[in-house]
Amino acid sequence: MLEIDIRHRVGALNLAVSLRAEGPVTALFGRSGAGKTTLLNLIAGLAAPDSGRIALDATVLFDRRKGIDVPSRRRRIGYVFQDARLFPHLTVKQNLLFGRWLARLPLSDRAVEQVLVLLDLAPLLARRPAHLSGGEKQRVALGRALLASPRLLLMDEPLASLDAERKAEILAHLEAVRDEIGIPILYVSHSREEVRRLAHEVALIERGQLAAFGPAATLLPRLPEGEA
């Protein structure tokens, strides 16, 4: 369970969000510029909120009043960025095992095998990121985050830069990950279709504020129509 209660000001954005995400998949829904990515960065520890508290299960990750700020590298929160951010100088295999190696986890075991099969990564292992399509890049980025064995997975519109066909393909992979690997996911999107397929609960963010929060089934009809 992810508990967030933060206030954060950056540029014109005035972010104030308080929620308890039970998951397993929670969608952060809202227009671009609403503060969704900023919120993910705060949870991942890439930036520190002006005030408030963030806790994952029993671990406090951030607490302004108590002076707690666990560095990003120790939060064990996987992050799939919108732009994949694969390391261009490493092969797909080296990218995939980057976090796993740092966490001193076994580099070839059933967990690795499972992710390779689930995301259909085996044919890509020897390639470099420059030789991957957009969809392949996102699959590798997802595999890389999963293999570090995170306690929570953040996904920032991982389908936004893909065409419709690739979207459908990755969406199927995402469903498989959700169903077969039991890691809670916080999924940023402005697409109702993605939310309908993936999410159990939805947080609607509007101009930095939590406009609505509840089960996907009840909230879905109320969501504003997104761009895709």
Add this chain to the structure above:
Amino acid sequence: MFAALTPEEWAALELSLKVATVATLASLPAGLAVACLLARGRFPGRSVLDALVHLPLILPPVVTGYLLLLAFGRKGPVGAWLEAHFGLVFSFRWTGAALAAAVMGFPLMVRAIRLSIEAVDRRLEQAAGTLGAGRILTFLLVTLPLALPGILAGSVLAFAKAMGEFGATITFVANIPGETQTLPTAIYTFTQVPGGDAAAMRLVLISVAVSVLALVLSEWLARGLRRRMD
């Protein structure tokens, strides 16, 4: 052509290669550290460090050589200390020529490395952080490999500068054949004596050949590095 070289000319070529290689390799760790500080550091005195690094580029080389002599000569504060504690002598030795070459090439090296570090996408470093890499590991595993072409370019520039260094070298360690006489100072000597034209020309051609070779080699290495990334 090489067969026609006199022992004195050979000595100058060998010494130049030794001086330039040692100067480049020895200043690389410091060059990397300073480039990182300037590219990523936020600390008081940053602009002072920046100016200090660029000083040898702006000062007349003779002035730099003289300052080196004052500081690193056997009676200079740094030179006396180094001789007393490490037995290291710079003045009128090839080591001094290497020091002068390193100092003169330092701004070029730092500039190239700094630019390449600044060009590394910080978002990749963030990604490494979320995968569990701390600052040092992120630097070693992501920043450094991505900056490698610039580090290579900076090293080649420093090497080329060291091969051609004249003013600071001749002021600091003079022009002693077999000890501190490098290609440029040897060429200078030959132009000053009657009948030295042929020898000077031979050394000029060698200088050109070495410089072009270094450039071609670095271009070839850089292309290999780039190929790995795209």
